[in-house]
Amino acid sequence: MSVLLLALALLAQDPAAAGGSSAPAPQAEELPYPAGAPRDDYGLVSWCHGALTGYVELHDKVMPEVTRIETTYRAPGSSLSADLKVYADLDKQAQKDLKLFASAMEAAERASIRPINTAGAAAVQRGRATWAAAANLPPARVAQEWMSWTPPARCAPTAQRLQKNAKLMGAAFDPGAEIAPEAPATPVDISATAAETPSNP
Secondary structure: OOHHHHHHHHHHHOOOOOOOOOOOOOOHHHOOOOOOOOOOHHHHHHHHHHHHHHHHHOHHHHHHHHHHHHHHOOOOOOOHHHHHHHHHHHHHHHHHHHHHHHHHHHHHHHHEOOOOHHHHHHHHHHHHHHHHHHHHOOHHHHHHHHHOOOOOOOHHHHHHHHHHHHHHHHHHEOOOOOOOOOOOOOOOOHHHHHHHOOOOO
């Protein structure tokens, strides 16, 4: 796992952090859907909330193994403390994103012309299922998958759009009015990656 890649992924989501680039950020509709996620905004944000929740819940469990891996496989001249700080920064960002997703979901549920919270709860569970294999994998494998995971790029801008639309449209808001074709229902889990990637010593 390259901590540099994680840092670059964070910078890619925040043009200002990358030096104030004037290039416009990609619109939500231009970004790829996560495999197995719903295609409507509310369903996708719910799925993202579930997937990110699963990631956050693994933090304390995986960090001892993450620390072991980072300590064992050091790049020349790199700083262990600086590399581990990346994970602390990612955890802080994850907490912010969870608040954004929850706020967008709540706004959509309040404004929707029909009950949608049951579908949202199901999408949350689908998202959390992306980490279902963690309970049956060796700690080193779980840590490797956790270290290389970041929230899909489509999640945050979709949550922002969902929240904005719900507030603007009020009681006329229908989160399913422009639903794209549904993605495959089979949830993606980390066991698929585990079967393809050799384990570190």
